[in-house]
Each structure stands twice: as C-alpha cells, then as structure tokens.
Amino acid sequence: MNDIINFAHRGAAGHYPENTMLSFAKALELGATGIETDVQMTRDGKLVLIHDETLQRTAGTPEWVKDLTLAEIKEREAGSWFHEDFAGERIPTLEELLDLVRSTDTIVNLELKTGVVLYPGIEQKVLDTVRRYDLSERIIISSFNHYSLVECKRLAPDIRTGILYMEGLYEPWDYAKRVGAEALHAYQYALTPELVALAKANGVVYHPFTVNDPKLMQALITAGVAGIITDYPDRLAGLLAKQGV
Template identity: 70%
Template sequence: MPKLINFAHRGAAGHRPENTMASFTYALELGATGIETDVQMTKDGHLVLIHDETLKRTAGTPEWVKDLTLDEIRTRDAGAWYHEDFKGEKIPTLEELLELTQGTDTVVNLELKNGAVLYPEIERKLIETVRKYKMSEQVVISSFNHYSLFECKKIAPEIRTGILYGEGLYEPWAYAKTVKADALHAFHMAVRPEFVSAAAAAGIVYHPFTVNDKELMSKMIEAGVAGIITDYPDRLNELLNAERK
C-alpha cells in the first residue's frame, strides 16, 4: 500500500505564520511528506505564495497582490501578525519553495488562486517554473478553478492535478475524468469510504482538507485516502508512526 502523504497546509500553519519559509521548513521538521501552498501573481508577473488576494490579513496592509511588484511585496512583513517572534518573515516566491524541496521526496501541492482575480497566463508561468526545477513528478497542482486545472493538463499532461471542492459533487471521480484530474482535494465532510473506493477503482485518489483533529484523521486513514492536508503535520505524523508499530 502506498505511503499516505502528510500534506502540511500552508506549511505548519498551526505552529508558524502560514505560507512563509519558517512555516515550510518547520513542517518538514515535524514529519510532513508534502507541502501545500497557495500561488498568486504580482503586478510584474512573479509567482508568490500567499493565500489571500490582498495582504490585509497576513501582512497588515489592504494592498492587492496583483497591484504590487515583487520588490514591493518583499518589503511587507508576513510574520508579525502571527507573533512578534516571526517579525520580518517575507512572502516567499515559488522558486524559494521549489529550491527547498528539490531533490527530496516531498510532494509539493501548488494551489492556483485563480478565481477572485484571474491572473493572465498563471498556468503557463507556474508550469514553466516547475519544469525549470525538473520537479514535474514531484508536484500536484490544485484549484477551485477547474478551467485552470484543465488548462494545466493541456500544457503539461505529465503534472498531476487535483480538483478542490466542497460537499455535494455527484460522483466526483467521474467528473475528475472530464477535466483530466488525478486527485480529489475534497473538503473532509465530502469524503466517505465508499467514495474513496469508487474513486480508486477509477484511478483517482483523495487528498481531503483541512483535517486537524486526530480522530478525524484516523477516519480519513481508515477510509483509504492517499493523503491528508493538515495545519498540524506533527499530529498526523504521530498517528502514522503509531500505525506502523
């Protein structure tokens, strides 16, 4: 049976300021075998890792990512909102995360934030960057914008994709085939053992989000999911280690 992927959601977001290098590196220290992050694009076409379209929540300024150059965005503080110990943390670039994980077994889940703001050519730019680092086999691209995912598959059929969705999608494994996706990144309430089995029979795997409770993690493991996205990779690591004993 393949080893379940322990995806650290925005890094170790339960312990460090989300989507920072401090969060990513700590996630790996805690036993994460995958890192999930969010990709947006600056005014001058650089890919940066931040969840929201604006900097208000995590950098204390109402500016939009799309309106700032990379040089401007790198002057903003992405750590102080979480705790003063992390004051000075920067909003990272995609390249920084790929450099951290290149040459390792870490699976990198890149969520394209291409909904509220439709970034032109973001799919092509992301794929070019992944290919530059020769990490196509190490990456999974996910998005709530399934048009974007279909475009990614057209450009790079070798890179895995995962559709993000909430509850109520009928036979999502069948739908995934229509957009040529490889995985279902479902809200955890939309995951049932019989769904996981049906998806597996169709060659589709489940990576549910965002699972922080240990009891719920155990249910997901029992259901047969291939990966779990969590803010607490240490909790999931403890469960997986206990199962191996």
C-alpha cells in the same frame, strides 16, 4: 515509507505563520512529506506564495497582490500577525519553496488562486517554473477554478492535478476524468469511506483538506485516502508512525 502523503497546509500553519519559508521548513522537520501552498502573481509577473488576494490579514495592508511588484511584496512583513516572535518573515516566491524541497522527496501541492483574480498566463508560468527545477513528477496542481486545471492539463499532460471542492459532488471520479484530474481535494466532510473506495476503483485518489482533528485523521486513514492536508503535520506524522503506515 508512508504511503499516505502528509501535506502541510500552507506549511505547518498551526504552529507558524502560514506560507512563509519558516513554516515550510518547520513542516518538513515535523514529519510532513508534502507541502501545500497557494500561488498568485505580482504586477510584474512574479509567482508568490500567499493565500488571500490582499495582504490585509497576513501583512496588515489592504494592498492587492496583483497591484504590487515583487520588490514591493518583499518589503512587507508577514510574520508578526501570527506572533511577535515571527516578526520579519516575508512572503516567499515559488522558486524559494522549490529550492527548499529540491533535494528532498517532498511532494508539492500548488493551489492556483485564480478564483477572484484571473491572473493571465499563471498556469504556463507555474508549469515553466516547475520544469525548470525538474520537479514535474513531484508536483500536484490544484484549484477551485477547474478551468485552470483543464488549462494545466492541456499544457502539461504529465503533471498531476487535483480538483478542489467543498460540497457533496456526485460521482466525483467521473467529473475528475472529464477535467483530467488524478486527485480529489475535497473539503474534509465531503467524502465517505464508500466514496473513497469507489474513487480508488476508478483510478482517482482523495486528498481531503484541512484536517486537524486526530480522530478525523484516523477515520480518513482507515477509509483509505491517499493523502491528508493539515495545519498540524506533526499530529498526522505521529498517527502514521504508530500504525506503521
């Protein structure tokens, strides 16, 4: 059993079209022990898994997620932008992913995309969905909008949260405690072995993103991070298997 969580970033996004059911399922086959994905909300209040606020990059249309119903989102094609072999892939719902992992031990990192669009009530909806699937213990909620994390902690103190950030935060474990977060989801260059050790001593763990270089993966494993978010879960799985971590 690997202690370091191998989080597949938007699924196995280095190999398959990101945030699709194919990408999530293949990530598990490639050795991922965690899935990282992005949650947004449709016009009719449904939770869908897509990174950008518009469909331009992955579905070729300038429409905004917030302006479309789930039925309209499901009509859009989200695979061929990556490669023609994946034409026909769709934008999934949160429920579809939770159905996939329900019978596994997979940890799921749900990033709330509440930085550009402030989806009203998305925190409660996500938490309600997680509870309906009885997966509270296997969920980590992350966001660049730390107000969303505070709201999640208010609504569900038992569900773990992770602070997403890009820069060199000073003594981030202290800030994590203020926000009520258990994890620091730092950009891969915003941490050092010393910071990892100090955070651990203060009861806070690191899950850096998005780490695709095996040398950097190895350095982070050595530093003692609790998880790594990567587009290539197979690379990380290979490194961890070699070391018996």
